[in-house]
Amino acid sequence: MQRILIPTDFSENAWNAIDYAMQLFRNKRCTFYLLNTYTPVIPSSRFMAKMIDGVRIVDAVRDTSERGLQKTVARIKDKYRNPNHSFETISSFNLLAEEVKDIVASFGIHLVITGTKGASGADEVFMGSNTVRMIKSAKKCPILAIPHHFEFVTPTEIAFATDFTRFYTTSELSPLIEIAKMFRATVRIVHVQYSIKALTELQQFNLNMLRRYLGGVEHYVHTVSELNSISQTLEMFSQELDIHLLAMLNYQHSYMEKMTREPIVKRTAFHTQIPLLVIPELSMEGISSEKEEEEEEQSIQAHN
Known part of the structure; x- marks a missing residue:
């Protein structure tokens, strides 16, 4: 049973990495851990609202994260229907590289699969700053970086x-x-x-x-x-x-x-x-x- 971590920001780039992972391991029994991290700006000034329609900002962002993960799992299951694959979701108020490092250690992750570009794509030069940070911090786990527009090809x-x-x-x-x-x-x-x-x-x-x-x-x-x-x-x-x-x-x-x-x-x-x-x-x-x-x-x- 392979334990594979896939960070997602719900962008098409992140979905492309998920798509690649599902096809690469289609014949393997795997548990996929889908991770979304969020770091909302928490107002410190007493003149700024900490609530939106009676809901705390942190809670609202967490709910959006959790709903996004459930939609992603539903999308995967709808497309692939693979009995070899099971899914866990992790929504975390943390920086991505730090959370990836923690999860790799806590769950004994065998492989991290990630897209190479953030949602904006502005920082894409080598492979995106988030991916480079993950590579530097997750020192005990291989990382497979999937380019934004790459379509799955059996790696022969x-x-x-x-x-x-x-x-x-x-x-x-x-x-x-x-x-x-x-x-x-x-x-x-x-x-x-x-x-x-x-x-x-x-x-x-x-x-x-x-x-x-x-x-x-x-x-x-x-x-x-x-x-x-x-x-x-x-x-x-x-x-x-x-x-x-x-x-x-x-x-x-x-x-x-x-x-x-x-x-x-x-x-x-x-x-x-x-x-x-x-x-x-x-x-x-x-x-x-x-x-x-x-x-x-x-x-x-x-x-x-």
């Missing part, structure tokens, strides 16, 4: 961008491997180099380990020269090979971190045209606790 071609400078663990790679196996996808390991040169001994070791982890998945290694920026290079690579999903690990000095720090003028062309799977770096503590959970679950199954 997946790119995994890496520079081989870091050793990956099986726990970190599991979201990528699970999706690849689910759709019998080809994984294209893409290495962006400023100037083409041979891998160091460490890089070669990390590549060999990565290929071992991907043993059951068809995969190829591509080395490409950097164009104007990493984001533009990956954009071109994705277009040329008709990539359906781009995956990256998020750690210090990773491609993901470099892309979020690139000068705006270099990445205005990169509007995440395809879904982007951002995999968090897991600490040893996170890995050991994950193993403990697995052992506990196996123990419970053995007793049943």
Whole structure:
């Protein structure tokens, strides 16, 4: 049973992410947690009304949030009628990134799926400020960002961008491997180099380990020269090979971190045209606790 969190602001962009999630996991048993956060401006002045028609402003905004979530669930059930899927709704007076972090921890969320642009779209340069904040705060959960106008395509071609400078663990790679196996996808390991040169001994070791982890998945290694920026290079690579999903690990000095720090003028062309799977770096503590959970679950199954 997968536990998937989908934040929504009831925009069409948010609905597009929900639509993608329903199709991506159509054959999986999932509980989807639909989240809407609200932060109403609470008047502090005694000259400003705290009530609208006898209803407190905070209560009115909360009611709107809860009604919006119920309508969204009804819309999903009406369109998909999938017995594999169940739904929970969460309406919260909180900042989105903070609430996502709390829910991931409290409910053991496996994946967050979000649209890449807010309702206004004004802050869309890389992938929208809310998504970037979520990626930075939810450090123990993969985040799948769906572009505003992207229509679902079965992800049979997946790119995994890496520079081989870091050793990956099986726990970190599991979201990528699970999706690849689910759709019998080809994984294209893409290495962006400023100037083409041979891998160091460490890089070669990390590549060999990565290929071992991907043993059951068809995969190829591509080395490409950097164009104007990493984001533009990956954009071109994705277009040329008709990539359906781009995956990256998020750690210090990773491609993901470099892309979020690139000068705006270099990445205005990169509007995440395809879904982007951002995999968090897991600490040893996170890995050991994950193993403990697995052992506990196996123990419970053995007793049943």
